Amino acid sequence: MANYEMIFDIGSAYMSAGLKNDGFSDKIPSVVAYGGDSNQITAVGVEALRIASSYNGGGVKLSRPILEGAIIDVEGAKALISALLERLCNYKLSAFSRYNVACVVPCGMISIDKKTIETTFLSLGAKQVNFIETPVADSFKLFKDFRARQGVVMNVGYDCTDIAAVCAGGIVSGCTLYHAGKHLTEAIIERIKTKYLIQLSFEQAEYLKINCVSLYPNDSSVCAVTGQNSQSGEMESVNVSSKELYDTVVEFARKYVKIIQSIIATVPSNISTALKADGVMLSGGGARLAGLDMFLQNELSVPVRVADFPDDVTIISMLEI
Numbered sequence: 001m002a003n004y005e006m007i008f009d010i011g012s013a014y015m016s017a018g019l020k021n022d023g024f025s026d027k028i029p030s031v032v033a034y035g036g037d038s039n040q041i042t043a044v045g046v047e048a049l050r051i052a053s054s055y056n057g058g059g060v061k062l063s064r065p066i067l068e069g070a071i072i073d074v075e076g077a078k079a080l081i082s083a084l085l086e087r088l089c090n091y092k093l094s095a096f097s098r099y100n101v102a103c104v105v106p107c108g109m110i111s112i113d114k115k116t117i118e119t120t121f122l123s124l125g126a127k128q129v130n131f132i133e134t135p136v137a138d139s140f141k142l143f144k145d146f147r148a149r150q151g152v153v154m155n156v157g158y159d160c161t162d163i164a165a166v167c168a169g170g171i172v173s174g175c176t177l178y179h180a181g182k183h184l185t186e187a188i189i190e191r192i193k194t195k196y197l198i199q200l201s202f203e204q205a206e207y208l209k210i211n212c213v214s215l216y217p218n219d220s221s222v223c224a225v226t227g228q229n230s231q232s233g234e235m236e237s238v239n240v241s242s243k244e245l246y247d248t249v250v251e252f253a254r255k256y257v258k259i260i261q262s263i264i265a266t267v268p269s270n271i272s273t274a275l276k277a278d279g280v281m282l283s284g285g286g287a288r289l290a291g292l293d294m295f296l297q298n299e300l301s302v303p304v305r306v307a308d309f310p311d312d313v314t315i316i317s318m319l320e321i
Contacts, residue, residue, distance in 0.1 A: 004089065004099040006126075007318040009137075010077070010117070012066045013158035013181075013285065016315045017084040025315045026087050032076040034061040041079045068160045068178060069106040070113040077120055085124070100128045104314050107133035107162050108176030134314060135164035135174055138283045138307075141317035146305055148278040150271070152260055155314070156286025158182050163256070165263050165275055172271055173263045177255070181286040184252045185209055191248045193230065196238050200227040213249050214242045215291030253292060257299045279303030283313040 005020035011030060018025035028045030033052055035042040042060070043051050052060045065076030089099075101121050105114065109131075118129040135153040142153060143166075150167035159182045164174025188205045192198055200208070204225045212223040219242040226237045260280060264272050279302040282293060287310035297304040307313045 006085070006088075006099050006101045007104070007315060008081070008084075008101055008121075009104040009134075009314045009318075010066050010069065010071070010080075011157055012064060012068065012160075014311075015066070015080045015084060016312070017081075017088055018315045018319045019088045020319055023319055024088055025312070025319060026084060027312075027315070028080065028083060028087075030064055030066045030080060032063050032065060032073075032079050034063060035059055041075065044076075044079050044083045069109055069157075069176075071116050071120060074116070074120055078124060081120070081124055098127045099125065100130070101126045102130050102132055102318060104134055104137045104318065105131050106160055106176040107135055107164055107171055107174050132318070133164070133171060133174075134162040135166050135171060136169065137318050138281075138313050139166040139169075139317075140321045141313055142281040142283065142307060144320075145307065146278075146281060148281070150274050151278040152263060152275055152280040154256065154260070154280055154282050154287075155284040156180055156282065156289070156292075157284045158286075161256070161284070161286065163259050163263060165267050165271065167271055167274070172267050175259065175263075177259060179252075179255055180284075181209075184213070184249065184286075184289075187248050187252060188213065188245060191245060192225070192227065192238075192240065195244070196236075197230045198227040198236055198238055199230055200225055208240060208245075209289075212240060212242050213245050213290065215246075215249055215253060215289065215295040216242075217246060219243070219246075219290070249289070250295075253289075253295055254299070257296065260296070260300060276302050279305065282306045283310045285311045 007018040009016040014027045015030045016027035031048045032041050033043040033048035052062045063076050065073035071077045121129045134155045139153050153166050155162045157180050159180050161177045161180045165172040185205045189200050212221045221242040224239050229236045287306050293304045293306045
């Protein structure tokens with residue numbers, strides 16, 4: 001009887017999975033498309049986004065089954081998980097196969113949300129489901145790469161951020177903060193609306209965030225975006241500079257500074273000293289925010305380092321242990 005060890009990170013933006021036996025991993029957007037009179041799932045991941053775009057929303061409803069690391073649409077989550085199982089295992093899984101799941105979850109996840117995840121995997125044939133908190137999962141690779149024995153691990157995701165002091169393979173102090181990439185995008189939308197009376201779509205604000213927003217005070221990047229003028233109702237383009245959004249992104253990042261300072265202050269003094277020496281290690285897609293590492297380092301006066309491939313640290317880390 002074949003036994004397989006699966007790793008799953010069910011993020012709100014992407015669902016990632018890895019097959020520990022072979023070291024393979026894959027990820028798909030955490031999106032499903034519902035369509036037709038029966039309201040059945042017609043596509044998942046990239047294909048769901050493509051269908052929704054081609055139909056311009058007509059008859060197709062997009063759903064994000066994961067919110068803040070928890071399953072809010074069980075059928076949608078099952079479709080995403082099944083798609084990843086098929087892509088990773090191909091036809092290896094059979095009635096005679098057994099597969100166990102290690103699922104990475106936010107460190108602040110409550111037991112009822114874990115139970116929903118467990119039940120979902122068991123209904124798809126998993127034999128056992130174990131949970132590991134995101135900061136602990138990330139720490140295996142981050143500590144190895146940065147030659148650290150402990151540190152503050154901060155994973156900035158789509159709609160939540162995990163921040164924790166990790167030492168000896170466990171969390172000494174930490175929390176899940178519902179303040180992440182999505183919230184910065186929303187703050188950018190509000191800033192542009194206030195200054196230019198233009199309502200940006202979420203996609204246009206994301207483009208601005210990726211290509212223009214920066215925590216470097218002297219950044220002079222400029223991007224053109226298009227949105228609806230709230231007075232005339234017409235579509236209008238505007239050039240936005242990094243400097244115009246600097247105060248918005250600083251306000252966003254300072255919340256992280258306060259949380260990290262609080263965590264370091266609440267741990268025992270001997271651990272606090274060690275944490276300050278090894279510093280903060282950043283992972284997750286939000287870690288790509290330009291200048292975030294230098295901003296935190298200047299504010300905290302501790303080393304701050306970013307993983308080489310922050311989006312994929314969690315899965316890679318779990319496959320390596």
